Ligand code: SF4
């Protein structure tokens with residue numbers, strides 16, 4: 001009963017916090033709302049016309065939505081890189097970063113689910129997928145595994161920070177014995193969501209571009225580069241706009257993680273390229289299409305040739321301590337890395353899987369305006385959710401938000 | 409030798425041909441051979457146990473999905489309906505069905521829509537439930553267009569496994585099969601959906617699918633070319649079925665790989681998993697002019713689809729389960745297409761498999777297509 005009262009007060013208080021803020025904050029939230037509305041309008045067009053409103057076709061049947069979904073699973077999984085040292089290894093540096101990281105994971109997961117729903121042909125019959133009411137093809141379909149791990153991860157990442165904030169809100173210390181097991185579980189879980197998502201593609205013998213044992217590990221490496229890179233950027237923004245103190249040391253430690261992951265990722269990229277191009281077979285055609293174009297069809301060239309140099313450049317710069325420890329350079333590198341991996345793990349992974357088709361037919365894919373609108377709308381939704389979560393969390397951590405029930 | 413196989417392989421019973429041809433001497437080429445019934449009398453202990461369970465709680469075991477959960481008794485079901493309806497005010501179907509002024513037809517239509525929206529997966533339905541849903545679908549079509557259609561829910565016959573063979577030497581690329589298929593199966597005319605693709609290849613280059621043209625508009629047969637058709641191969645170990653998150657697609661007893669269009673959620677995972685370009689998706693609302701609709705339909709076959717669901721070749725389940733050939737086989741003027749029951753030792757398809765040098769596409773993937781190619 002008491003806990004419920006505290007919870008109500010927390011909701012009221014956080015509503016209060018998120019509706020108040022500087023002018024910049026209001027502008028930011030207003031802007032996101034506008035973009036979300038545009039996205040919703042685009043989605044309504046898609047609902048009305050069917051998926052023909054997108055650029056997808058029988059030949060390339062997954063596109064921008066699934067690309068973003070794949071990438072965001074990686075971002076979500078990356079929160080774990082911060083969870084581990086903070087909660088388990090008692091490395092205090094990360095303490096503040098971790099709440100932000102988990103908030104990011106929650107936002108990313110909600111975006112993932114939104115992208116999957118946006119990609120469905122029949123969103124009105126999605127209840128067919130609910131275990132118990134519908135038919136859940138478990139364990140045969142990797143998609144059902146993905147549904148389970150993503151929702152489980154969402155649950156973990158909501159409950160751990162919630163527990164901690166809830167305690168802090170009441171001016172109590174959170175108990176280690178409660179959240180440490182959860183944190184350890186989420187570490188394994190994060191690896192799980194990533195591998196399972198990779199297996200979604202890796203398990204298809206029909207698509208040689210995906211049917212490759214390196215896909216899963218590469219997913220992990222790129223995720224652990226792109227996710228923390230995003231966290232660094234977010235921390236940089238938070239640092240300059242709020243009173244929330246984040247030490248340079250913390251950011252530099254995360255930068256270390258980004259660097260190592262980016263290096264491993266690059267090694268795997270080289271291994272992949274070697275396999276595809278040293279002794280090219282029929283199965284290398286998708287890679288050929290991606291990097292050089294096939295039979296004059298080369299829609300992906302500008303993308304991949306943006307991604308690869310950015311990736312290499314960022315990794316090389318990060319490798320040198322002198323550059324990495326310069327925050328300006330670091331932020332810039334993180335941004336480059338984030339964009340590069342977004343292209344590579346999104347577009348550059350999903351689309352070439354379908355090109356050339358099972359019989360060698362090459363039909364290209366370009367997203368339509370509606371599709372891009374929905375995508376940007378979902379990203380705005382993610383940013384919106386994250387801003388709310390972060391603002392509440394920061395409020396509590398700074399002590400601005402406190403339960404006053406007892407004193408009053 | 410075959411005991412330690414590492415991968416799946418299709419069992420046609422070719423090795424124990426002697427016995428099977430001995431047990432079935434009726435000479436019928438299609439399923440309803442009665443001599444197969446003998447087997448039923450010799451139940452093993454396990455089978456007996458199974459049958460006993462089925463007889464007692466059989467219905468319960470097959471129940472799944474919304475219908476199966478809630479449709480236990482009429483009163484519980486209608487109670488649930490009322491409950492949900494109050495939650496869903498604003499949904500067109502409900503408001504109409506609750507409206508006093510709406511005509512009885514409109515009400516009935518709304519009632520049907522409602523029940524169709526929340527029915528279970530066809531694969532798990534009992535025969536009565538199957539019958540009920542096709543009755544609703546037929547009635548719904550009548551209410552909408554004032555025309556009658558004839559839909560069946562015929563199950564697979566026993567001792568039947570359908571297979572297909574394609575004679576590359578005979579095919580001239582006329583594409584009569586393609587148009588017959590479109591007409592037979594009520595495919596969307598706007599997007600010109602076609603299940604069959606005919607690949608035109610150059611003589612002397614072998615099977616170069618990547619260089620082939622599967623969308624030609626010139627006079628055939630073109631000089632120096634040969635033709636090869638592809639469609640869904642009804643794999644015996646179909647990857648498309650494995651990946652479906654809701655079991656909206658499955659392999660029937662007679663080997664047909666089918667889709668419940670009403671259960672499919674449109675995720676297109678099966679499409680990514682199919683190595684043979686066998687599946688087609690309804691990217692927009694499929695349209696067929698009323699006067700061109702083929703009114704002899706099967707629930708799993710050529711009934712009308714809606715937007716956002718998967719579909720594909722069903723070997724014309726509405727025809728083949730009635731003992732007819734698929735439309736493409738019938739339409740082919742050259743006799744390049746051969747269809748029949750693989751388990752019937754006297755069928756043409758068996759003759760082809762045993763006497764021709766047959767091959768299948770991408771055998772290395774272990775999908776075991778039931779679609780063979782051969783040359784004269
Ligand atoms: S050809 Fe494709 S769609 Fe048809 S059964 Fe095989 S995998 Fe499934």
Ligand code: SF4
Nearest residue numbers: 652672673675676678
């Ligand atoms: S598109 Fe339909 S049939 Fe195919 S996997 Fe998804 S739900 Fe199953």
